[in-house]
Amino acid sequence: MIVVFKGGAPEAEISRINRELRDDWGLVPEKIVGKHKVVIGLVGDTADLDPLQIQEISPWIEQVLRVEQPFKRTSREYRHGEASEVVVPTLAGAIHFGEHHPLVVVAGPCSVENEVMIVETARRVKAAGAQFLRGGAYKPRTSPYAFQGHGESALGLLAAAREATGLGIITEVMDTADLEKVAEVADVVQVGARNMQNFSLLKKVGAQDKPVLLKRGMAATIEEWLMAAEYILAAGNPNVILCERGIRTFDRQYARNTLDLSAIPVLRSLTHLPIMIDPSHGTGRAEYVPAMAMAAIAAGADSLMIEVHPNPAKALSDGPQSLTPERFDTLMQELAVIGKAVHRWPQTAVALT
Amino acid sequence: MIVVFKGGAPEAEISRINRELRDDWGLVPEKIVGKHKVVIGLVGDTADLDPLQIQEISPWIEQVLRVEQPFKRTSREYRHGEASEVVVPTLAGAIHFGEHHPLVVVAGPCSVENEVMIVETARRVKAAGAQFLRGGAYKPRTSPYAFQGHGESALGLLAAAREATGLGIITEVMDTADLEKVAEVADVVQVGARNMQNFSLLKKVGAQDKPVLLKRGMAATIEEWLMAAEYILAAGNPNVILCERGIRTFDRQYARNTLDLSAIPVLRSLTHLPIMIDPSHGTGRAEYVPAMAMAAIAAGADSLMIEVHPNPAKALSDGPQSLTPERFDTLMQELAVIGKAVHRWPQTAVALT
């Protein structure tokens, strides 16, 4: 349920109502200051409440509306139709993810393999225009005998790459026990596709401060995905970015997954959260990444995540879907063409390092 | 297997070899004149042939290569990497479908409902820049009690719409018995998703002259789809356009199907045939069509098929996924932005009617 205030509602009145809803009505009010309106979102046992009765609390209340979706805080209605933005402070300044901001490009290798490799990759993707470095320290692998990531030591290397380049860092957490260590280094904490419904983990990342990148489970419906985001928001962390990375379908012969780009307009209509697309996992083959990255921008994505490795043929994981730094360089120029056409390309993609 | 000739190979020599392969070797040779090379494609029992032995037939032969894919004539190798084009003569001139040509836009209603409606829609989509009119005379419907299309009389109305506008006509054939009637009116004969593996129908459309639009079956793999196209090519008709229209996945709550845009780069690498995208069936909801249409162009589609209806709320079929003519008008302007950015937009989209 949301309480929409009239334009010009006094701050003090809004605060008073906020308190009243909390103290007298036993609800959990959350104040949302949008561009046009102030709204108070209400979560809790609202099924039996009469919107009209709440409306009578103050003449400054314009409307009281039910959120009909099962996901509440995540829904677009909860912010009365306004997009939210996720702001991430980095050494190179604050980066904004959201539909009213330029596209944010995240790039880097699947796994952090060693210092030279990660720092070099960071420099290359930075030079090409990326603003975030991705790199796995803890790797979810199908086989227990496959490379599992360098773990804690890799976190240190990511920190070094940040120091060297100023890029923000995105890395995955797989276990609640590792969250503190990961969050110390990561500017954005990633929850992977296989853990999208690891509800214990969702609650824990929701109870800390770093923004969360929530990848879609490989057979998760849009609704289940938004409910997973709701776990994070409900635990207190409003900074969630949704990342589509390919779903599982009947055909896996050429592309490893089916990148569901229709998730972009669907999510746009359902939620206020920023949307990222990962064409590397989404297709599983480097040669298909450029076309899908271009399509994602044209469809309205707020961010892209692209795997780049200095030597894909020798990558410890996900080589076949990784671009070389050279190919990534060219790709960024191709992307700029679409990005500029839809007015989502950063003014100065190449920062002055 | 393909026989690639050296540049400058004399016409007479190529003909001689063609005859020899047919008469002495018992193969089915097909001469393909590409931009850079002349190639003879060979279909038949080639498993036991020795490429080196064929190479010795003439010093003008550069290479003899096996086509490794199960789809032969449809494969990109069969044309030695060159794209093919489908040229459709229309009252407004020849329209070219193919990767070296501007985007071709096909628009119109799901079903032909009456003359006023179809002619009016044709005028509107023509004015907005479409080059083909789509419209169903025979409609495959899940329920026997649903509107089944006006059949033969609707074919007449499509002919009238062509007369009135000069647009090319695309309409579906559902039964081998109707093919002749349909092909009389249609400039491109459509085989629908549900009939993608109706092999009798494929053989029949392969044995007539009109170009064929082959929609992907809703759970067809890319390979099965190309094998279906191979039926048409094998029967003698090389003019096939492939149309992705959404596949069936586990999530059908918001979008009715999952539009598989990765089919674009995948097909591009596997086949020489032109690629069309149908975002209307692909999502099942008019509000998602614009984002997906833009994405399709960015990803490299050669053609788009978009449902437009003068009054979607009263459409006899597929109303929820149809755009109004006004929305289509705006969409064409949005598409032009992407189309121009990737250099696939027609110079003068609006013809001088």
Place this chain on the structure above:
Amino acid sequence: MIVVFKGGAPEAEISRINRELRDDWGLVPEKIVGKHKVVIGLVGDTADLDPLQIQEISPWIEQVLRVEQPFKRTSREYRHGEASEVVVPTLAGAIHFGEHHPLVVVAGPCSVENEVMIVETARRVKAAGAQFLRGGAYKPRTSPYAFQGHGESALGLLAAAREATGLGIITEVMDTADLEKVAEVADVVQVGARNMQNFSLLKKVGAQDKPVLLKRGMAATIEEWLMAAEYILAAGNPNVILCERGIRTFDRQYARNTLDLSAIPVLRSLTHLPIMIDPSHGTGRAEYVPAMAMAAIAAGADSLMIEVHPNPAKALSDGPQSLTPERFDTLMQELAVIGKAVHRWPQTAVALT
């Protein structure tokens, strides 16, 4: 909508009402004589009818009920909860398919290859207890270069196998143009999975007299499948058997399809039609067939279709999923154990040839 009569309603009264509903109300009444009740099913424009008004036509009417499902004649409600049966006359007597009858076993090769092979296979499966011979004359094949069936000549061989054994014949029709020839030989005409939504073909098999075996499309929902059956019933042929043959899912590594045995209880609750299971196509591997065949009987299937080939390694199609006659022999004994336990095994499975 159905009109349920009280027990003991006089024949003349039922006929009178039948006429009245047809002539005065403009409906299409269909009289269904069940074990316990007589019912008149009504199809047509019944949305605006008032059940109470119809009830007033006669004091012998017990109830007038709406059929809420989109499939009408196919629904269980349409027969007021009673199962239907499909009776097929064969040289060895009438065979009954239905939930109140013993299991019917259909066996034979994927394709009819030659006379010796088909007659020999027929003798072997008959000796083991099968009542029907399956065998393809027209074969739907993914590749145009694969064996397409011997067509018309194979129909003659099936007729010979029937003469030799007395088995009923089930064979597939792929094209409306072949229906007459196929129906001349077949005791049950099969519509294959790829043609489940070939609505032209459904209408044609619905307009002839032979019972129809309708295989489920590989990505068809239960509802779409029942709507396909409805096409046949609506065209006048009430004798439809539904055959589940495996659906397409994300995992095709070991089993080629996923046999959906839950279709048995689901269909049982939704429709009155008999249910057949095809574990051969359903799994694609001979070694998995016995377990799935036993499961199907335990779950309540009315019939089984099992591929048997005298020499699977040399079969022209579907060898990997075919049992040898010896294995089929053993399987029948294994099946008898389950069949007898659930009281669905024929008293004398082995007929006196």
Place this chain on the structure above:
Amino acid sequence: MIVVFKGGAPEAEISRINRELRDDWGLVPEKIVGKHKVVIGLVGDTADLDPLQIQEISPWIEQVLRVEQPFKRTSREYRHGEASEVVVPTLAGAIHFGEHHPLVVVAGPCSVENEVMIVETARRVKAAGAQFLRGGAYKPRTSPYAFQGHGESALGLLAAAREATGLGIITEVMDTADLEKVAEVADVVQVGARNMQNFSLLKKVGAQDKPVLLKRGMAATIEEWLMAAEYILAAGNPNVILCERGIRTFDRQYARNTLDLSAIPVLRSLTHLPIMIDPSHGTGRAEYVPAMAMAAIAAGADSLMIEVHPNPAKALSDGPQSLTPERFDTLMQELAVIGKAVHRWPQTAVALT
């Protein structure tokens, strides 16, 4: 790689070879005493080893064979074709899960709601013949606002139910942090479908002693599932039971999931681990449970998990798929018919409490 010994190989020789393979060859040998043969399984970097060289170590070695599957310890080859069994000590004696043992029935509610409810349910399912009680203390729920289980206090109630009935206890662990508490009460620790690829959790349950029930992820391939089991075996715990609980497909209208019973013969050929089927989650509807439970036994399942709730309509979770105790009672009698037919029914299903 496995080392197969000749019959009668002396114990001392086997131990000597075991030591040699560990100390001199740097491998991880695991001795497996089967019914017919003794085998030493070898995991580690065996790709470059020459089987013939190992064979020369001792004349008592019959064969040295590679395990070709990516899952090693989990594969059937690793035990030279022999089934393993999982033995669970309970107050009522040791219960054996495995293909050479009678069917084990696990029953109980989705969630532990209160003491009266869980103890009463335990008594009822015990009286009907179940040997294990299932009941969730920690519940993975799609919505953060849905009942999340009573957690630790529910574990105490499960212990009480065990005391009262002697049934073994199966309950789910969702978080590595809760594992110790759960394992204290549980006789078998369950890893749920959503956590099948929560690799941190798999490693932890592999490093403790209680047997593990590993549910199949809703879109997990058979291979991924066996690789997940491999994580547990590789971590040192050989006691894993695999539970199929329905996969996600395109059709969810009537049954919530598609129960993949073909997993039974497929797993039987690939792995030595015991197989459980959960028809309650597998279909999502109580009315379909009996048919699928019967089918599972006929197909060869080693165990069944069935949801039973004293009052399904008021269940805090999964009511629609729960049987009443009365229905479960009847079901057990129906199952006995199939179970006895295939010689998998316990001699005295009803224990003397």
